[in-house]
Each structure stands twice: as structure tokens, then as C-alpha cells.
Ligand SMILES: Nc1ncnc2c1ncn2[C@@H]1O[C@H](COP(=O)(O)OP(=O)(O)O)[C@@H](O)[C@H]1O
């Protein structure tokens with residue numbers, strides 16, 4: 001194709017209209033983020049008199065400091081930082097363990113087929129379609145029996161159980177197109193079940209690992225229902241803390257602090273998208289070039 | 292005692308009976324080629340030898356030892372796969388050395404072994420590359436290197452050349468043959484390509500529908516086929532198969548073949564005793580294209596030549612040879628003649644039949660009609 005063609009096409013009226021529409025929606029989509037960010041850097045006085053869309057006249061980091069370290073949540077006034085680390089403590093093991101289990105499931109379901117493997121996969125898949133609300137009561141009972149009620153470990157367990165269906169689905173579909181002959185070659189080379197998984201399959205799974213991490217991380221980090229049901233009080237995740245912060249402010253609503261706290265809650269998922277998204281694209285590209 | 296003994300081996304996949312009792316024995320240093328149309332169970336048999344598929348019935352013995360229950364990694368067997376199956380995230384050196392690493396061979400020794408194999412296959416400059424950065428032929432070499440480095444008792448190849456283009460396929464074929472001659476290894480090689488089978492094998496096993504049709508040297512399978520299937524499958528252009536009637540002409544056994552208005556009476560030379568019982572019955576005659584020639588190219592000291600004038604239907608020059616097609620028994624028959632002055636289609640020309648190479652088949656059962664039913668018997672009249 002000649003270089004002139006795409007360049008010429010870029011400036012047709014239809015193209016211009018398309019870009020205008022896309023730009024409009026992008027702005028619309030980013031507007032709340034913009035308002036949150038600017039509000040979080042304004043003083044309360046400025047918010048009360050001022051224009052919501054204006055930039056801060058006087059930039060201040062005080063709302064961020066307060067949200068992080070001294071805002072009152074319920075009766076305690078030490079900000080969201082404790083809950084932020086709660087969320088980290090929940091999300092890291094939940095993502096790692098559910099991802100690893102899903103990878104193992106996918107490996108076994110495609111490369112070590114057993115009688116009834118289709119039924120097992122069907123059941124695991126079915127778990128993806130069970131609504132959150134249905135499992136609340138049985139899960140509370142199970143956590144009670146396991147003495148894990150109101151703890152971060154309990155919440156980790158809930159997220160692992162709920163996540164396995166999705167992670168298994170991702171890895172099974174990825175490994176289904178992974179050649180069986182590689183596994184057979186490795187068997188002849190003397191590698192066993194775990195060696196084949198860790199040396200042959202896992203290093204070739206970067207794209208699907210990234211998809212799984214993004215999916216699990218955002219789901220677990222953003223979860224509110226499980227958090228509020230199974231881990232109230234000190235072990236609550238940041239989403240629950242944010243809700244309590246907004247609801248427990250007495251007197252005047254400190255919008256700037258609330259916005260700063262909301263930004264703190266949103267930053268980790270943004271970081272995961274920015275970091276992993278790059279690897280995700282790279283994984284897709286290398287996959288398309290090989291063979 | 293044979294080196295590899297496949298003893299009445301069966302394979303069932305659920306309800307389907309894929310291998311129906313395969314018996315093959317080969318000696319150390321043999322190059323056995325399993326050949327047959329796609330889906331006949333060649334890969335299944337190879338996988339069973341490797342230990343990647345279970346054996347439903349029968350026994351597998353390697354060097355006198357039963358290996359049915361032995362884990363693939365303990366059979367001392369290496370395999371080259373059709374897709375090469377190179378580990379995508381490892382370098383070429385990593386791929387070749389993986390089997391040694393799993394067997395806990397020390398690093399220095401491993402490196403030396405990789406180097407030795409890389410030199411043998413001329414891939415020293417590729418050792419640090421990833422499989423994704425290699426061409427088809429290079430991947431093929433790496434896959435062979437991975438098998439060679441372990442120095443196993445037995446090599447298995449599953450259609451290793453089928454993913455290469457025609458030119459490279461011929462080159463690699465020659466290379467595999469040279470490798471076998473140089474290293475004296477025992478090889479079981481699967482292909483659906485009968486030319487590959489003929490050129491590489493010391494022993495050919497022709498398979499169809501999960502059954503062994505014939506086991507023998509390439510020449511035996513070619514000249515002395517067990518049945519119509521083997522006769523038609525091996526050789527290109529394929530053997531002419533012409534309907535005929537066996538008759539007794541003044542005490543001489545002949546095969547009567549309809550040729551236009553006339554009838555040819557081809558004298559029976561091979562399998563005469565067996566064919567006596569077929570007097571006045573229909574058979575299927577088999578004649579290789581090179582056994583029907585012009586009179587001057589006929590091989591007169593090989594055996595008996597029968598000559599006849601027949602109408603030429605079609606002429607196909609290939610450069611080296613000239614294929615002349617005529618009609619016998621209602622079938623187009625290929626004859627290989629000397630190139631030079633080709634006869635014209637529609638004209639008559641003289642054909643010389645080397646009847647000592649003619650074989651006959653039962654048209655019902657498709658089995659060969661022969662006197663000695665020993666597939667391994669030396670070929671009688673026919674010699675190159
Ligand atoms: N895992 C399996 N389950 C069921 N049928 C199979 C399986 N593997 C192979 N088959 C069947 O066995 C037959 C022989 O297959 P294969 O050995 O691959 O043939 P070839 O290598 O000669 O082309 C085919 O009909 C195939 O469909």
C-alpha cells in the first residue's frame with residue numbers, strides 16, 4: 001500500500017466527525033476523574049464558593065494527608081491507610097493463589113485429561129455465573145465454621161473461591177491451543193507433571209497471566225459486597241472504609257478529603273492497568289509474530 | 292533375537308479399534324518405516340512405542356525387555372515430532388540440553404554434548420536463538436538435535452519432513468539417511484509418503500486401517516507385494532492392475548488379457564503352482580510400468596519377455612523417461628519406454644512385457660496369489 005492512502009483518508013469529513021465524537025465521549029468519560037482530582041487539591045472554602053470545573057486557585061495537599069492519615073472513619077480518626085494495607089494484604093494472596101490454581105486447573109483440564117474432565121470444567125465454568133448475593137449466607141456460615149469470620153484471611157479465601165472459575169476459564173482456553181506435542185516431548189525428556197508446568201507451559205503463558213492479573217486484581221480490589229459482608233471493622237478493605245468515611249463525616253461534608261480518599265482507593269488499579277497493559281500488548285504482539 | 296519386538300499389539304480408543312494386532316520385529320541398526328494412508332494408526336503405534344499412549348493388548352519388547360509399563364522417560368527412546376515441538380521459551384541450546392538437564396547431567400558435560408550435536412547438525416551459530424527465530428529447516432535440525440543428544444537406544448520420527456517445502460524435504464531426507472548410516476542407530480520412522488519410505492528404509496511396514504499389510508525390505512515390498520493395496524500404494528507411477536483370466540493353452544499356463552479386438556496370452560512365470568488352481572477364473576494382474584517397455588529396453592537376461600503390438604492412447608514424456616499409455620482389459624496401462632522417438636497416439640507400437648515380474652491377485656479378497664507365502668523370502672525373478 002502506498003503511504004499517501006492512509007494519510008489522505010485521515011482528513012475526510014467522515015473521519016473528522018468520527019474523531020470529534022470519540023473525543024467528546026473521552027472527555028465525558030474523564031470528566032469525573034478530573035473533578036475528583038481538582039477537588040482533592042482545593043481547600044474546603046474554595047469548594048463551597050467555587051466552580052466545580054475550575055482548577056484550584058490555591059493548590060493544597062492537606063486533604064490527601066488528612067484522608068491518608070487522620071480522617072475519621074467511624075470512631076477512629078487515623079485515615080484510610082490501615083484499610084489500604086488491608087486491601088493489599090487481601091488482593092496480593094487472592095490474585096496469586098487464584099491465578100496459580102486457575103493455571104493448574106487449565107493445565108490439568110487440557111494436558112492431563114481424566115474421565116469426566118468436561119463435566120468438571122462445566123461445573124467450574126458454571127461458578128462464574130453464580131451471582132454474589134446467592135453465596136453470601138452460605139459463605140458466612142462456612143467462614144464461621146472455619147473461624148475466619150471478620151478477618152482478612154477469610155476475605156482472601158472468599159475471593160480465591162470466587163475467582164477460580166474465571167482464572168480456570170482463562171487458562172484452560174489458553175492451554176487448549178498449546179500443542180500437546182510439547183508436553184509429550186517434555187515427558188520423553190524426563191520432565192514430570194510440575195516440571196512441565198513450570199518450565200514449559202508457564203513461561204509461555206505471559207499474555208494470559210497478564211489478563212488474569214488485571215481481571216482478578218481489579219475485581220478483588222474494587223469489591224465492596226464481600227468486604228462489607230465478611231470483613232467489617234478493622235479488617236475491612238479500602239472500599240468499605242471509603243464508604244464509611246463518606247458516611248461518617250459530621251457536620252460539613254469534607255468533599256476534598258473524600259475525593260482524595262477515593263483517589264487513593266483507585267490508584268492501584270490504575271497502576272496495574274498502566275504497567276500490565278503494556279506487557280499485555282507486548283504479549284499479544286509476540287504471539288502474532290511467532291510461527 | 293530381535294531388538295524391537297512389537298508383539299500382537301492392539302489399541303482401543305473407547306469403542307474404536309484403532310490397531311488390530313500388529314506384529315513387527317526389527318534388528319539393531321534397522322531403519323523401519325511405517326507407511327500407510329493418513330488415519331491408519333501409524334502415529335498411534337509410534338506413541339505406544341514411546342510410551343505416550345497405553346497399550347491395550349499385546350507386548351512391546353526392546354532389547355529383550357518388556358517395556359509396556361515403563362515410563363516414557365525410562366525407555367531410552369527419543370522422538371522427533373511432526374510439529375518439532377520445540378520449547379518456545381527456551382533457547383536452542385536449552386531445548387537440546389533439556390533432556391540431559393532432567394537427567395541431572397552435570398553442566399559442563401551437558402554443554403559439551405550440546406556442542407557435539409550442534410556441530411554434527413551444523414547449527415552451532417543458532418544455539419542462543421529462540422525457536423521463534425528459526426526457519427522450518429533449522430527447527431527440524433534442532434528437533435533432531437534434541438533427540439540425538441541423549442544417544443538413545445531407539446529413535447522415533449513422526450512425519451518429520453511433512454512441514455518442509457519439497458526441495459528442503461529431499462535434502463533433509465538425504466541427511467537423515469546419512470545420519471543413520473554414520474551413527475548406525477535404530478530408527479522407527481512414520482510417513483505417509485511411499486517415496487520417503489522406499490528411499491530411507493531397511494525395512495518397510497505397510498499399514499492400512501490398523502492392520503499390517505506387509506513387512507519387508509523396500510525391494511520385497513515393491514516387487515513382491517502381499518496384496519492389491521500394497522501393490523497400488525507403493526511406487527509412483529503406481530503398478531498397473533489389469534483384470535485377466537487364467538487359462539491353460541496347450542499345457543502352458545497363461546493369463547488372457549483383452550486388448551481391443553485381440554486377446555493377449557501372457558505366459559505365467561511366477562507363482563505357477565498357485566495359479567494352476569485358478570484356471571478359467573478371473574484374477575487381477577499386477578505389472579510395474581518399468582516391466583512394460585519397448586523391445587530394445589527390455590531386460591532379456593532377467594526373464595521371459597512377451598511382445599505385442601498395441602494401440603497408443605497417450606504419451607507422457609518426463610525427460611528422463613517416456614510413459615506410454617495403452618488400454619488393456621478396459622484399463623489405462625502405463626509403460627515406461629526409452630525417450631527419443633515417441634510413438635504417436637492412435638498408432639500401434641510394439642510393447643515388451645517382462646512377464647517374469649508379473650504378479651497376480653485374487654480380485655475378491657485382494658490377496659496375492661503366490662506359491663510361497665513368506666513375505667521375507669528373497670525376491671525370485673525380479674532384480675534391478
Ligand atoms: N486420542 C484418540 N481418541 C480417539 N481416536 C483417536 C485418538 N487418537 C487417534 N485416534 C484415531 O485413531 C486413528 C489412527 O490415528 P493416527 O495414529 O493418528 O493415524 P496416522 O498417524 O496413521 O495418520 C484415527 O482414525 C484417529 O481418528
Ligand SMILES: [Mg+2]
Pocket residue numbers: 333334335450
Ligand atoms: Mg500421524
